[in-house]
Amino acid sequence: MFSFKRVTFVGFGLLASSIAAAFKQAKEDVIVRAVSSPKTLARAKELKLADETFGYDEIDQWVEGSDVILLCTPISIILSTLEKLSKRTPSHPILVSDIGSTKAEICKAGAALKAPFRFVGSHPMAGSEKHSVEFNDPSLFENAYWFVCPPAGTSACDYKALSEMISFVGAEQVVFPPEHHDQTVAWVSHMPQMASSSLAANIPARLLDNGYQHFAGRAFRDMTRIAASSWAMWKDIAETNKPEILRAMDEYIAGLQETRQAIEKLPTDEDYLHRIFSQGNAGRASLFAPGKNANNSFFQLTVQLKDEPGSILAVLEPLAKAELNVRDIELMKVRENIAGTLLIAFKTEAQANAARELLRSLNFEVTER
Numbered sequence: 001m002f003s004f005k006r007v008t009f010v011g012f013g014l015l016a017s018s019i020a021a022a023f024k025q026a027k028e029d030v031i032v033r034a035v036s037s038p039k040t041l042a043r044a045k046e047l048k049l050a051d052e053t054f055g056y057d058e059i060d061q062w063v064e065g066s067d068v069i070l071l072c073t074p075i076s077i078i079l080s081t082l083e084k085l086s087k088r089t090p091s092h093p094i095l096v097s098d099i100g101s102t103k104a105e106i107c108k109a110g111a112a113l114k115a116p117f118r119f120v121g122s123h124p125m126a127g128s129e130k131h132s133v134e135f136n137d138p139s140l141f142e143n144a145y146w147f148v149c150p151p152a153g154t155s156a157c158d159y160k161a162l163s164e165m166i167s168f169v170g171a172e173q174v175v176f177p178p179e180h181h182d183q184t185v186a187w188v189s190h191m192p193q194m195a196s197s198s199l200a201a202n203i204p205a206r207l208l209d210n211g212y213q214h215f216a217g218r219a220f221r222d223m224t225r226i227a228a229s230s231w232a233m234w235k236d237i238a239e240t241n242k243p244e245i246l247r248a249m250d251e252y253i254a255g256l257q258e259t260r261q262a263i264e265k266l267p268t269d270e271d272y273l274h275r276i277f278s279q280g281n282a283g284r285a286s287l288f289a290p291g292k293n294a295n296n297s298f299f300q301l302t303v304q305l306k307d308e309p310g311s312i313l314a315v316l317e318p319l320a321k322a323e324l325n326v327r328d329i330e331l332m333k334v335r336e337n338i339a340g341t342l343l344i345a346f347k348t349e350a351q352a353n354a355a356r357e358l359l360r361s362l363n364f365e366v367t368e369r
Helices: 014-025 038-046 059-063 075-085 104-110 156-168 178-201 218-223 231-240 242-264 271-286 311-321 349-361
Strands: 006-010 031-035 052-054 068-071 094-098 117-119 121-124 145-149 172-175 299-304 328-332 341-346 366-368
Touching: 006 014, 006 059, 014 031, 014 156, 031 038, 038 052, 059 075, 068 075, 068 156, 075 094, 075 104, 075 231, 094 104, 094 156, 104 121, 104 178, 104 231, 121 156, 121 178, 145 156, 145 178, 156 172, 178 218, 178 231, 178 242, 231 242, 242 271, 299 349, 311 341, 311 349, 341 349, 349 366
Parallel strands: 006 031, 006 068, 031 052, 068 094, 094 117, 094 121, 145 172
Antiparallel strands: 121 145, 299 341, 299 366, 328 341
C-alpha cells in the first residue's frame, strides 16, 4: 500500500509514462493523472496509462485532488510551472517533485512554494534518446540511481510518497544536496552528452563525402548513440548547469590534450601512453566496483551464437520454458559468417547459475561476465 492515492504527472513523455505503466502493470490502486498536450493525452488513454487527463492550462483542476505532483517536462517548463504553483495555495497537503536533470535552480524555485505544498527535487538517472509515451517501459528505472534533493532540515517522512514511488519502480534512492548533484552529473552525464554530440557533429567531410562513415564500428556507434538526444531537453540542461558542464569539459579536454602529447612521443616514450591506458582501465573498472553501482547488480552471462536463423530464439526459448526471467539482453560483436555473442542478465545469482547449466546442457558455450 502507498501513502498516496493520486499522482499527477505534468508532462507525459517517456519517464512519466514508464512510471504509469509500472503502476498499471502491477495493478496498483493508484489513480494516474496525466497533464500534457491533447495528442499525448489521447494516446495515453488509448494505451490505458492514464485514468484522468488535463491540459497544461487546467492547472487549478489538476492541482486539486493530487497527493503527489511530479513535474516531468523540460527544465524551462518545470521552472515556469513552479512559478505558477507558487501563486497558489492548495486546500490539502501536496508533495511536489520533478525529474529534471539539474537541481540547483529547480530546488531554489521549489523553495518558493507555500504550504501546504512541500517541494523536494529529484532526478532519476534513467532514460533514452527516445522520449515519447510510445516508448514507455515499466522496467525503465530498475536498478537506476534516483537522486533526491530535499531542502536542508527536511525529514524523510516529508517525502515518503516519493521514496515509495522510487522503491516501487526498482530504483535506488540517493539523497544529495542540489549543488553536489549538479557537480557530479556534469561529469558523468552532461559532459559525455556534449562529447558525444561533438564527436558526431565533427565527422570530417573527407569521410562524409564518400560515405565512409558507414564503416564505423561498434565503438564509434556506441560513443555517438546519445548524439540522437533531444535538443529541447539539453538546451535547458546546458543553461541551468553551465558552470559545472564547462568545468567538466575543460577537465576532459585537458585529458585529451595529454593523450595527444603521449601519442606524439611515440615510439621514443611509450610508457606515457601506456600509463594513460592503465589509468583508463582502472577508471573503467571503478564504475563496476562490487556494491558501488546499482546498475551492476545483475548477474550476466555471455552465450556464443551461430550465424544462422533462429539462433537467439534457441537460447531464449529454453530459458522461458524453465521460467528463468531474462532482465536484460544485448547482441554483441555480430559479423556475417562469424559467431556473435549474446549478453543476457538475471536478477539473482541463482537464476544465472541455473541458466548457465541449462544452456551448457544444450551445448552452448556460456561464460560468466
